Amino acid sequence: MKNWNIGKEFILKKAIIFFISVVFFSGMVSCGASKPNINVADTSAAQKSINSFDDKLFEILSATEGNVNYSAISIYSLMYALSKGSGSDTLAQLVDVLDIVPSQDFEEQLKYILTSTENMSNSIWYKNSFKMQDDYKNFLNQFEFEIKPTDFTKSADVRRKINSFVSNKTHKMIKDFLLENLDAGTKLVLLNTLYFNQKWQEKFDKKETRKEYFYTDSGEEINVSMMHKSDYYSYYEDEIFQAIELNYKDSRYSMIIFLPKQNGFDFSGTGLNSLLQKFDSDNKPCSVRLALPKFDLVSKYELAPILGGLGIKDAFSPDLADFSKIFTDSENLFVDMAIHQVKITVDEEKTKAAAVTMFGAKSASVELNPEITFTADHPFCYVIRDKEHGINLFSGILRVPNWAL
Numbered sequence: 001m002k003n004w005n006i007g008k009e010f011i012l013k014k015a016i017i018f019f020i021s022v023v024f025f026s027g028m029v030s031c032g033a034s035k036p037n038i039n040v041a042d043t044s045a046a047q048k049s050i051n052s053f054d055d056k057l058f059e060i061l062s063a064t065e066g067n068v069n070y071s072a073i074s075i076y077s078l079m080y081a082l083s084k085g086s087g088s089d090t091l092a093q094l095v096d097v098l099d100i101v102p103s104q105d106f107e108e109q110l111k112y113i114l115t116s117t118e119n120m121s122n123s124i125w126y127k128n129s130f131k132m133q134d135d136y137k138n139f140l141n142q143f144e145f146e147i148k149p150t151d152f153t154k155s156a157d158v159r160r161k162i163n164s165f166v167s168n169k170t171h172k173m174i175k176d177f178l179l180e181n182l183d184a185g186t187k188l189v190l191l192n193t194l195y196f197n198q199k200w201q202e203k204f205d206k207k208e209t210r211k212e213y214f215y216t217d218s219g220e221e222i223n224v225s226m227m228h229k230s231d232y233y234s235y236y237e238d239e240i241f242q243a244i245e246l247n248y249k250d251s252r253y254s255m256i257i258f259l260p261k262q263n264g265f266d267f268s269g270t271g272l273n274s275l276l277q278k279f280d281s282d283n284k285p286c287s288v289r290l291a292l293p294k295f296d297l298v299s300k301y302e303l304a305p306i307l308g309g310l311g312i313k314d315a316f317s318p319d320l321a322d323f324s325k326i327f328t329d330s331e332n333l334f335v336d337m338a339i340h341q342v343k344i345t346v347d348e349e350k351t352k353a354a355a356v357t358m359f360g361a362k363s364a365s366v367e368l369n370p371e372i373t374f375t376a377d378h379p380f381c382y383v384i385r386d387k388e389h390g391i392n393l394f395s396g397i398l399r400v401p402n403w404a405l
Helices: 044-061 072-084 088-098 104-116 134-142 155-169 272-282 303-310
Strands: 068-070 120-127 145-150 188-194 210-215 221-237 241-247 253-260 284-293 295-302 337-346 350-360 372-375 380-386 391-398
Touching (some): 044 068, 044 272, 044 303, 044 391, 068 295, 072 088, 072 104, 072 120, 072 134, 072 188, 072 391, 120 155, 134 145, 155 188, 221 272, 221 372, 241 272, 241 372, 253 272, 272 380, 272 391, 295 303, 295 391, 303 337
Parallel strands (some): 120 145
Antiparallel strands (some): 120 188, 210 221, 221 241, 221 284, 241 253, 295 337, 337 350, 380 391
16 A cells, blocks of 8 residues: 555545456356446437546556556546545546536436446445435435445455455456455445456457467567458558457447557557547448457556546545545545556457456447458557447557466
């Protein structure tokens, strides 16, 4: 846990906020309880807010070294919950970074997206002697948070319960999220899990997978297991990128890959969702000979400096944070830890991914065109998209494909 060099009064008055998102792509068509059939005709304002935040994260993370994997919707959902409990400059910074439109219509749109995203859950664990403010509790109920009064003094028991909760929500994909007990002075934990399970619509033939070279930005040659498939795909290209869409069995979801035509491409400043808009407007069905590496990656981020770089600073300060709209008692709550961990695996049959985030404060007719070659043998970026909601569940940059299965 990050050491803020604070006195005992803050150690005993802190909030621990865990953002846990797990995106799991595998053999099943759908898992988990179905959501209520609620219809919101226009969700464009909420989509814009979520996708804008995704762009901001991509801009910062793409400038880091190594592979990039994150789930913007998971982080966003709990940051929005923080905004509902905040005031003064803490609220202003969250509203600005999340591009929140303070209106009832926006809230209804966002509630629809967050409560109807398949297999996503939110929960709040709070000190059982505290009384929650009515407005905040109403918000939690409307956004379908599980509310769990907790005795944080029983730290080993709390760790066991949270780990069991996460394991169940992620179908045992993450079994031991908390490796150490929480501090007994913990006041609040927020959890988000996002579980997703899909096979490719058309799987790759394992017999066509063979060892080939992948060329990193530095020019290093890495021997990888390269999958091959020739088929008709939605395809787009311009002077910089080739782009292709791979559908899952549930046509609501797909993976879109943007492959730079030149190796060594700097993805920072790319504008992830502007690329998606170009793809949506200009793609066409084409015969493509696809080569895609199998990969198995884990990324882990300390989000405090990342979010601080975006402008969220007061939430992490014991002196400046204002989360006065959560409990009836005046508590000096602040966020002192924010972790986001992601795992993704891609093979011939499926994509499997898991993201863990922790905030702690104590069609058209097909033309017979010539076959296009799409060889992903150098770094590329990708998104796993919920086309029904118009948002990305998962985004990343593959720079070095490891395979550990």
